[in-house]
Every structure is written in structure tokens, then in C-alpha cells.
Amino acid sequence: MLRFDGVVIAQGSFQLTADFMAEPGARVAIMGPSGAGKSTLLNALAGFLPLSEGTISWQGVRLDGDTPAARPLSILFQDNNLFPHLNVDQNIALGLRPSLRLGAEDRRAVAEVLAAVGMEGMGARRPAQLSGGQQTRVALARVLLRARPLLLLDEPFAALGPALKAEMLALVARITEQTGAALLMVTHDPSDVQAIADQVIVVTDGAAHRPQPMTETLANPPEALRAYLGIK
């Protein structure tokens, strides 16, 4: 269980409160108006922002004192998921061995996830020699290799075209099935979330609300989500 208990996160004059739980393996979309605090929520969970109050725990163990690397999660952003000076193999291997000292077993594991995301034979390239979609695949291969129990996505596919986006969402669905990871995914597009998530955390008015069933929420959206979804 992922648990936010009495959490307050501050960014300048902005404050977000969060008090909710999510089950292992849950697939949760995070939606709300621009500037409402969706990225703030994920960044606090990932350890990039400190909590002003409260605790975050996973399976009963507090993680809010841990460094980002020690937390049981992987996070993907829209950009900058890869290190430009490392090749594809090294970018993926970082998920396994931050030292990049790889044994034969590690190399095999890297090759396997590279193939799983359809990037066989491209391990020696640098990120700059890949298309946007290929870079996303590499980032997803690292997620697959890390196999952490929580996967946080902060609109990583927003810049991709519709076909590629659908493909990447299908890949995420496959990865979460394979690893059993819970998914927390910021999105602006209800069609994305319906394909992949079954719950939604609405972030609005300074609060991240507890997860609600997706179908009901989209059928009868709260006021804050109506404007955001373009519904009168």
C-alpha cells in the first residue's frame, strides 16, 4: 500500500495537501487544472521535493526520508530521461548498476529489455542518434529492468503523435503487468487514461484527493475536472 498521511508540500507560496492510499498494482491517473500541483505530488513522492508535514509510506515503511535513488520507484518525465553522454546500453544499465560495472548476466538482462521494447541492436547509439519515440523506448527499457513496485509518469508521451503515444501506453501497460508495479500517471488526455488507468486522483484547490473509480469520475466529473476536460 502506498500511503500519504497528512502530507503538506510547499513550493514558494503554493501548498498542496495529500491524504490517500493506493494499492500495489493500482493504475491511477492524476488529473487536474494546470498549476494545480500534479507534478508537485509526483516530485514529492520521488524525493525531489521535501515534505513540510506528514509522511509517505510504502508497504508500511516510511520512504519520505530516503534519497530519490533509494525509493522503490521509477519516474519518467516528458524530457531528460536519458543521459546524453552515455550510450543506450549504459543508460539502461544504470537502472541495474549505477556504477556501470556490468557482469555477463547484467549484459544479458540489458539486451533482453532492449529487445522487449523493440530496440534490438541499437545499444551502442547515443540518445541524440535516436528519434523521440526511440528515446522513450529506451527510458521504458530501464523502467522494465529496474522493476520497481511504483512507476511514476509525468506526461512522458505528451510530445509524441497519437499512434506512437498509443504504442507507448500499451508498452507501459505491458511493463506494469510484467512487473506488477502500481502506476501513477499525470495526463491531460482522458482517452489515455481510459486505456490504462482504472482510478483517478483529482488534484485541485490545493489538495490531491483520494483515488476514485475512473469510469464514474469521467461520466460525472467534478467541477474542477469539467473545465479541464472541456466539458460545460
Ligand SMILES: Nc1ncnc2c1ncn2[C@@H]1O[C@H](COP(=O)(O)OP(=O)(O)OP(=O)(O)O)[C@@H](O)[C@H]1O
Ligand atoms: N520552483 C517553484 N517555486 C515556486 N512555485 C512553484 C515552483 N514550481 C512550481 N510552482 C508552483 O506550484 C504550483 C504547482 O505546480 P505543478 O507543476 O505541480 O502543477 P501541475 O498541476 O503539474 O501543472 P501543469 O498541468 O501545468 O504541468 C503552480 O502554481 C506553480 O506555479
